[in-house]
Amino acid sequence: MSISSAMKKQFRSIGHGLSPVVTVAGKGLSAGVMAEIERALEDHELIKVKIVVAERESRKAVVQALVNDCKAELIQEIGKVALIYREALKPHPVKSNIR
Numbered sequence: 001m002s003i004s005s006a007m008k009k010q011f012r013s014i015g016h017g018l019s020p021v022v023t024v025a026g027k028g029l030s031a032g033v034m035a036e037i038e039r040a041l042e043d044h045e046l047i048k049v050k051i052v053v054a055e056r057e058s059r060k061a062v063v064q065a066l067v068n069d070c071k072a073e074l075i076q077e078i079g080k081v082a083l084i085y086r087e088a089l090k091p092h093p094v095k096s097n098i099r
Helices: 005-015 031-044 056-070
Strands: 020-024 046-051 073-078 081-085
Touching: 005 046, 005 073, 005 081, 020 031, 031 046, 031 056, 046 056, 056 073, 056 081
Parallel strands: 020 046
Antiparallel strands: 046 081, 073 081
């Protein structure tokens, strides 16, 4: 799944006003966290995830694992917040952040 640079720019603009919906902390990408991220991606398509990991390399590894496991696209990563996108199978026009 590849997104054009114009779409990424639009998604970054939308993401600016979003708050993180999921926080990944000390236990990492547990089954519960992954289930919540999957639900949020299916509902909203574009979400922010807060990664509370102290070391930069570890944080980048968690973000990459998250994107790979969810089959999502990393739009932007600033500090401890990642903006990710995955198109929903059945998008809901009211819940979706991009529709």
